[in-house]
Each structure stands twice: as structure tokens, then as C-alpha cells.
Amino acid sequence: MSTEETEARLLAEWLATPPGTPPPEGLSASAVQAVYALRPDRAPAPRITIDDVFSTVTTGPYAAAGRRGQARAASGATPVDRSPARRPAPSARRWWAAPAVGLALSAALAAIVVIPVAGHYFSRGNEQVSQEVARSDAAPMAAPASAPVEAPAPVGGAAPPAPPLADLAPGDASLADPKVNMEGAEKAGPAPVAAPPSLPEMAAAPxxxxxxxxxxxxxxxxxxxEPAFGSGGLAEEGTAxxxxxxxxxxxxxxxxxxxxxxxxxxxxxxxxxxxxxxxxxxxxxxxxxxxxxxxxxxxxxxxxxxxxxxxxxxxxxxxxxxxxxxxxxxxxxxGADPRARAVPTDYRNDWYNTRSDVAAVYALAESQRAAGQPDSAVATYLTLLGDADRRVGQDVAWRAARIHQSAGRLAEAQRLVKQGLSFSAANTPQRANLLVLDGDLSLARGDATSAARSWAEAQKLNDAR
Amino acid sequence: MEGLLRGDRGAAGTLYAWYGDALFREVILPRLPIRELAENVLVDTFRVVLERAETYNPQSDRSIYFWLRRIAINRAIDVHRAHHRARRLEDALEREADPGAAVPAPDQGADADDTRAQVEATLQSLNPRYAEALRLRLLDDLDREECAARMGVTVGNFDVILHRASAAFKKAFQPDVD
Incomplete structure (x- = not known):
């Protein structure tokens, strides 16, 4: 086999692996770079946090944080220490160091009201709320029914807004810009699904x-x-x-x-x-x-x-x-429904509640979604996309993708799903949810083979957990 | 930005949460496909941002993301060149030790850009068959067998076409002018 055939085989094998899998030894850098340029979602997520950055700063207003990092380095820890052991326990972590603390403060009042309401969205028995949600889903994207939902200003100052989608270049936006080719394919293809396909109930699981x-x-x-909300994503990667x-x-x-x-x-x-x-x-x-x-x-x-x-x-x-x-x-x-066993039965809608910062973001996103502001809800969810706990990143990717799905933006939904899948290969309900949605979206786009494959993978995960 | 100028850690954390992942996947890794080096560049990029937040100019930088992106590109190129210089030195040392070793191909440099528009423009500039292979496999995410069937070739031939297409794409993908 020639070198080119060998590399071609390596490339084919690598593309068949889950997103985030490192490229095999022997594959040319040009092929790897082309794949990353065309499919950023195949790239692995960075394994660093903002604390790693703080520890390297030596000048400017953050220099004090940098000096503390250097002091830690002098005492034995590496300056850019990616080990999960470096993260302080949640109880010891200074509350103002949490990335979403401003958002959490600003959403505190909304959370008091919204969390019970949001919980009703997940209740099968609450028809009224289901109807409200259905109405909000059907609301036209360009004309929200009400003024944007803004949480009251916190005591400490203005809440940071959701990432400004318009701030990203038209060709760059990882948060808003679907793949060019997928957009074109969608325009040429069948009409986008206005509402998610009807799915089998999970009700009477034997x-x-x-x-x-x-x-x-x-x-x-x-x-x-795997620590509760620590660096679970690092554990399975074997870094520490x-x-x-x-x-x-x-x-x-x-x-x-x-x-x-x-x-x-x-x-x-x-x-x-x-x-x-x-x-x-x-x-x-x-x-x-x-x-x-x-x-x-x-x-x-x-x-x-x-x-x-x-x-x-x-x-x-x-x-x-x-x-x-x-x-x-x-x-x-x-029955013979391959999707039925793909849906994880151990996913709990309140699984994140031990983290107040995450709960606040979720509450705000749900309030925006209920108010007929799906774009704002997506942007709010995606503020947690880079969370050190990969389950959080995967869960918000799933939730944001579901909103895109409801709006008929299947390509964007699937891009988010694949990005979420790349965060971690750990066997979690969050990953299973992403795989099920991946299958749904593939089916909606006419690719039954990929749909079945995604569902089968989710089922394997569920059976193994 | 006001938070960054004040040294607000929450503001820095929010900025990283918004843009860190996108910068890593869409800007740095396509230029520097070595994960550890790419992570160092990401840390370095945000370090520069935190140390020199006052240099951000809304008029010339267009947006915060473009400002971050420009810093990240320059850092990635610097690291890529340094890495390849080191590699060439290692290769040269190895050749001294082993005169029979093959001479490595010239370094093409870090030319990739990350904007979607440039991706599309690059695809259109390629041999149509190469562009089709890349679209089918990477953008439409079809499996090899389906791609081969649509292109009317065997699976093995498709793999080779895709590999050649990747190399052609990488060569054609123009760098930013910074």
C-alpha cells in the first residue's frame, strides 16, 4: 500500500471516530487542518479554564491574580495546571470567581419565580403549560410577542448580557452560523420541520x-x-x-x-x-x-x-x-422502535441544581423561551457551553439544539449536537440525549441510516450505564 | 470591556465562556493541529487580552471576537513556525545521524483561515471533484459508502480522492492579512 493510500485509510478511519478523537499518528497535518477548518465541531474542546489564564497574567489589572498563580507555581503547582485536582471544591471556591456569577445574580429574582414554572414544562400532567410552550414555539422568530425578558439588575452591578451573536463575523459565528453547505442543502431540500417529529412516549417503561x-x-x-461538578470531562480523557x-x-x-x-x-x-x-x-x-x-x-x-x-x-x-x-x-x-431504548431513562431535569450558577442560567433561558424569545434562550444557554463540567456543556448544547429544532433550523441544531458530543465520550445521560437528538435530526433530513446509528449508540450507552 | 479594564474576574470568565471554545476550534486548531500547542496559544491569547484590554479599539477591531481572533491567529502562526523550526532542527539532526533518511517536504506554513465565507470560496476554487468529495464527507456528513456511491467510485478510491482533496484544500485556504 502506497503512502498516499495509507494516509487515505487513516483519514477515513479518523473521520469514522466520534468528534474530538485525536488524529491518528501518520496522518498528514494538512489533512488534519483541512478537517478542522471544514468541521470545527470535530475538533476537541480545550482542556483549560480561565483560572489557567489568570495564573499567567503578569501585568495589567489582572496581574494580582497572575502573581498568585506564580506563587502557586513556586510552591510546586505548574503555572498552567490543567489537572482537575487544582480546581477548588465548590464550597471553597470564592463565589465571585464563578464565570456566570453576574448572570446568576441578575437571574436570582427570576429564578425564584421561573424555576417552579420551568419545572412545569417538564411535567407531563400540566397541559396548560404545554400549550403555552407550544404557543411560544409557534411564535414567529422575527416578532417576539413581548419585550425582551431582562432580569432585574443585581446589587453588584449590571448583569452581563448573553453573547452578542451579532458580534461574531458572519462567516465565523460558531454560535449562530450554520454550515454554508447545510444551509444550501436545506433550502433546496424538503421544507424544514416546523415542529419536532412526534416521538414515542417514555411513559410506561416496563x-x-x-x-x-x-x-x-x-x-x-x-x-x-468523576467528581460531581468537577472536571469530569478530563477524567475520561486520561489527563489526570x-x-x-x-x-x-x-x-x-x-x-x-x-x-x-x-x-x-x-x-x-x-x-x-x-x-x-x-x-x-x-x-x-x-x-x-x-x-x-x-x-x-x-x-x-x-x-x-x-x-x-x-x-x-x-x-x-x-x-x-x-x-x-x-x-x-x-x-x-x-416493539421494534429503535429509538425507544435510545432515550435515557436516568436523565433528570434538575440534575444541575447543586450548582446555583447553572440553575440561574437555565432559569433565565427558560423564561426567555417561554416569552417567545428563542434566540435569546439559545444564547443564554450557550454561555455555559464551555463549562468545565462537560455534562453542563453537553446539556446546554442539547437544549439549545432543541430550540433550533423547534424553529426548523435543523442544520444549526445538528451542528450544536455534534459540538456537544465532541466535549466528552463519557457515558452519561447527557450524551445519550445528544445522540437521540442527532438521530432525530438525521431522520428529519432524510438520512435514516445515520439516525439508526445514532440511536443504536445511545441505546448501547444506556444499557451499559 | 469595562469589566476587563477594571480587572473584573467575572468579566474575564464570561469572555472566556463566550469565545474560548470557538477560538480554539475554529481559529487556533485549524492553524495548529497539535492540541497541547493549541491550548497554550489559547491561554496566551487570553493572557494578552487581559493584560492589554485597553488596546481594544471598537473602530478598527470591528468586534471583540475579531480582536480576539486576530491575536489568536498571530500567536498560532508564531508557535507554528517555532514548532516547525524545532522540527526541522530535529530532522536535520536525525539526518546527520542517518544519512539515508528522506528529506522532509518544505514547510507550507500556517495558511488556514477560519471564516465560513473563505471556506466556501476555497471549495469553489478547487477541482470540482475534490470539492464534491469534501462537501459530501465533511459538510454533509455522509458516510464513505454513500459518498463513493454518489461519486461513482469505489470506497477505496473515494478515500484517496478525499485525502487529496484535503491536501488541496489546505493549500488553497488563504491566510488573513493582519
């Missing part, structure tokens, strides 16, 4: 999955190698050993799990289905409930007796693996 969910819950509380999660973060996560409400439903399957549904609420986020009987598990009569006949199961994390027969029954119940 109780055979119940203990799997309990297992995932317990595992998601404090995974051994991740410190154990701060005790208060683990305790808070436990409390959140304990308090996760069981949303009552009309499903005939009863309490088990209700608890499952409360975790699967994400797929009603921003959309009406599906009216397709076959997709509504709660109303699926044949499934109900089978579910009711299964023995009740303990929520304990010590539950054993589901018997093979029950697993087969759950497979049968979900």
Missing part, C-alpha cells in the same frame, strides 16, 4: 427497567472517577486522576434524588410508570404530548396488564439484574 433505573440512579450520584466528589455535592445529589417527585399520570400501569415518567419528562420538553395511541405507553392497554402483572421491585441500588425473561418482555413491549 418495570423490568425499574431496577436498571435504580442502578443508574445510584451510579449517577457519585461515579467513582479525578479527585473524589466534594462531600457536600454528593450529599446534595442524594437529596435531589430522594426528592425527585413522582408525577402522577393517567397510565394504567400505576406508580412504577409514574416514577419512570418523572425521569423521562425531557421528551415532553417544549412539545405537546403525543396523541398517537401506539406511542403513548401510558395508554397502551396491552402493555398495562403485563406491566401490572410484574412483581413490585425495590428502589434499592442493591437490586439484582432483571431476569432475562423480563428483559425480553420489555424488549417486546417497546
Amino acid at each position: 418495570s423490568g427497567q425499574g431496577e436498571a433505573e435504580a442502578r443508574r440512579e445510584s451510579q449517577s450520584v457519585a461515579p467513582a472517577a 486522576a479525578a479527585p473524589p466528589p466534594p462531600p457536600e455535592a454528593v450529599a446534595e445529589a442524594d437529596d435531589v434524588l430522594a426528592k425527585t417527585p413522582s408525577t402522577s399520570t393517567t397510565g394504567a400501569s400505576g406508580g412504577k410508570v409514574a416514577q419512570t415518567e418523572s425521569k423521562n419528562d425531557t421528551w415532553d420538553w417544549g412539545r405537546k404530548k403525543s396523541s398517537t395511541p401506539t406511542k403513548n405507553k401510558a395508554a397502551d392497554a396491552p402493555a398495562a396488564p403485563a406491566a401490572a402483572a410484574r412483581p413490585a421491585r425495590s428502589e434499592s441500588a442493591a437490586d439484582e439484574e432483571a431476569p432475562a425473561a423480563e428483559r425480553a418482555q420489555s424488549d417486546k413491549d417497546e
Whole structure:
């Protein structure tokens, strides 16, 4: 095989790997550069934070921070220390050092009002809110119904605005500018989907999955190698050993799990289905409930007796693996729909609540979205795109992509999804959500093969968690 | 900007959150496809911004992002040249040790630019077959088999075409004039 054929094979193999995978040894730099120029989303995310920058500053108004960094360097830590161990525990971190602190302060009052309202968006039982959201989704982008929602000014000063999309060059904007070719393809292709495709309900997940969910819950509380909101994205990249999660973060996560409400439903399957549904609420986020009987598990009569006949199961994390027969029954119940098992059942809409800065941003974004300002909501979410906790970056990419999807901007939605996927390959519900959305978008754009592949990958992740 | 001039850490954090990722992926890595070096350039870029925030000129810099971008490009080019000088020195030393080693190709330099418009202009300047290969595989994100089928070639041939197209693209991608 000639050198060119070897490099061609290496390039082909590299392009088949997930975004963010380093290029193989032996592939020419020109090929790598061309790929990064054409597909920035394939590039890995930077593994540094603003603290790394502060430690290098030696002059100007930030010089004091730089001197502190040099003092740390003199004491043994490297000036640009990318080790996650360098990050202080959340309880010890000075509150004013949080990147989104200004936004958090400005959204504090809004959060008091909005968080309960936002939570209703995720409730299957709240038809009124679902209708409001549907109306806001249908509102024309160019003419928002009301004045922009602005949080009241905080005590400390004006809140920093969302990243100014207009500030970016027309050809540069990673936040707003879809790929040129995808835009052209969309214009030439079928009409964009005005609303996301109707998706199968997650409602009546058979109780055979119940203990799997309990297992995932317990595992998601404090995974051994991943700090609660630390540098989880670094751990799986092997750059350094991740410190154990701060005790208060683990305790808070436990409390959140304990308090996760069981949303009552009309499903005939009863309490088990209700608890499952409360975790699967994400797929009603921003959309009406599906009216397709076959997709509504709660109303699926044949499934109900089978579910009711299964023995009740303990929520304990010590539950054993589901018997093979029950697993087969759950497979049968979900039918041949490849997407059904791709949706993560362990994703919780309030998973981020141990971080007040993240919660404030989410609250503001949801208020903007509810007010018919999807662009503002996207921009607000994307302020967290570079968060050191890769789950946050992936989650906001997913949420922002969903807004683009609702607006029919499929190419932009998919670009965001792929960017989010590149942040981390860790097996998390956030990653699974991105893969499911990737499949949905591929299907909407006529690529059923890619859709099936994305869903299959999500299902593999779910089964392994 | 006012926050940066005051030394407000929150403002610096917000600026990094807004633009750090985009600068890394779209500006620095296409010029300097070595992750560790690219991260050093990113740190350096923001260090310069924090140390010299007063040099930002809204009239000439057009926008904060363009200002950051220009700094990042210059730093990336400097590091790329220094890296390749070091590589050439290493190669020269290796050749001294091994007279039979092949002479490396001349360094093309860091020529890539990151704007979407220039990407499109570059694609249009290429051999149409190369442009088609790049569009199908990288922009439309089709798999190899589908791309090969659409172009009427075998999968192996498509891989070679794509590789040649990547090299041609990189050569044609013009640098910024800074």
C-alpha cells in the first residue's frame, strides 16, 4: 500500500471516530487542518479554564491574580495546571470567581419565580403549560410577542448580557452560523420541520427497567472517577486522576434524588410508570404530548396488564439484574422502535441544581423561551457551553439544539449536537440525549441510516450505564 | 470591556465562556493541529487580552471576537513556525545521524483561515471533484459508502480522492492579512 493510500485509510478511519478523537499518528497535518477548518465541531474542546489564564497574567489589572498563580507555581503547582485536582471544591471556591456569577445574580429574582414554572414544562400532567410552550414555539422568530425578558439588575452591578451573536463575523459565528453547505442543502431540500417529529412516549417503561433505573440512579450520584461538578470531562480523557466528589455535592445529589417527585399520570400501569415518567419528562420538553395511541405507553392497554402483572421491585441500588425473561418482555413491549431504548431513562431535569450558577442560567433561558424569545434562550444557554463540567456543556448544547429544532433550523441544531458530543465520550445521560437528538435530526433530513446509528449508540450507552 | 479594564474576574470568565471554545476550534486548531500547542496559544491569547484590554479599539477591531481572533491567529502562526523550526532542527539532526533518511517536504506554513465565507470560496476554487468529495464527507456528513456511491467510485478510491482533496484544500485556504 502506497503512502498516499495509507494516509487515505487513516483519514477515513479518523473521520469514522466520534468528534474530538485525536488524529491518528501518520496522518498528514494538512489533512488534519483541512478537517478542522471544514468541521470545527470535530475538533476537541480545550482542556483549560480561565483560572489557567489568570495564573499567567503578569501585568495589567489582572496581574494580582497572575502573581498568585506564580506563587502557586513556586510552591510546586505548574503555572498552567490543567489537572482537575487544582480546581477548588465548590464550597471553597470564592463565589465571585464563578464565570456566570453576574448572570446568576441578575437571574436570582427570576429564578425564584421561573424555576417552579420551568419545572412545569417538564411535567407531563400540566397541559396548560404545554400549550403555552407550544404557543411560544409557534411564535414567529422575527416578532417576539413581548419585550425582551431582562432580569432585574443585581446589587453588584449590571448583569452581563448573553453573547452578542451579532458580534461574531458572519462567516465565523460558531454560535449562530450554520454550515454554508447545510444551509444550501436545506433550502433546496424538503421544507424544514416546523415542529419536532412526534416521538414515542417514555411513559410506561416496563418495570423490568425499574431496577436498571435504580442502578443508574445510584451510579449517577457519585461515579467513582468523576467528581460531581468537577472536571469530569478530563477524567475520561486520561489527563489526570479525578479527585473524589466534594462531600457536600454528593450529599446534595442524594437529596435531589430522594426528592425527585413522582408525577402522577393517567397510565394504567400505576406508580412504577409514574416514577419512570418523572425521569423521562425531557421528551415532553417544549412539545405537546403525543396523541398517537401506539406511542403513548401510558395508554397502551396491552402493555398495562403485563406491566401490572410484574412483581413490585425495590428502589434499592442493591437490586439484582432483571431476569432475562423480563428483559425480553420489555424488549417486546417497546416493539421494534429503535429509538425507544435510545432515550435515557436516568436523565433528570434538575440534575444541575447543586450548582446555583447553572440553575440561574437555565432559569433565565427558560423564561426567555417561554416569552417567545428563542434566540435569546439559545444564547443564554450557550454561555455555559464551555463549562468545565462537560455534562453542563453537553446539556446546554442539547437544549439549545432543541430550540433550533423547534424553529426548523435543523442544520444549526445538528451542528450544536455534534459540538456537544465532541466535549466528552463519557457515558452519561447527557450524551445519550445528544445522540437521540442527532438521530432525530438525521431522520428529519432524510438520512435514516445515520439516525439508526445514532440511536443504536445511545441505546448501547444506556444499557451499559 | 469595562469589566476587563477594571480587572473584573467575572468579566474575564464570561469572555472566556463566550469565545474560548470557538477560538480554539475554529481559529487556533485549524492553524495548529497539535492540541497541547493549541491550548497554550489559547491561554496566551487570553493572557494578552487581559493584560492589554485597553488596546481594544471598537473602530478598527470591528468586534471583540475579531480582536480576539486576530491575536489568536498571530500567536498560532508564531508557535507554528517555532514548532516547525524545532522540527526541522530535529530532522536535520536525525539526518546527520542517518544519512539515508528522506528529506522532509518544505514547510507550507500556517495558511488556514477560519471564516465560513473563505471556506466556501476555497471549495469553489478547487477541482470540482475534490470539492464534491469534501462537501459530501465533511459538510454533509455522509458516510464513505454513500459518498463513493454518489461519486461513482469505489470506497477505496473515494478515500484517496478525499485525502487529496484535503491536501488541496489546505493549500488553497488563504491566510488573513493582519
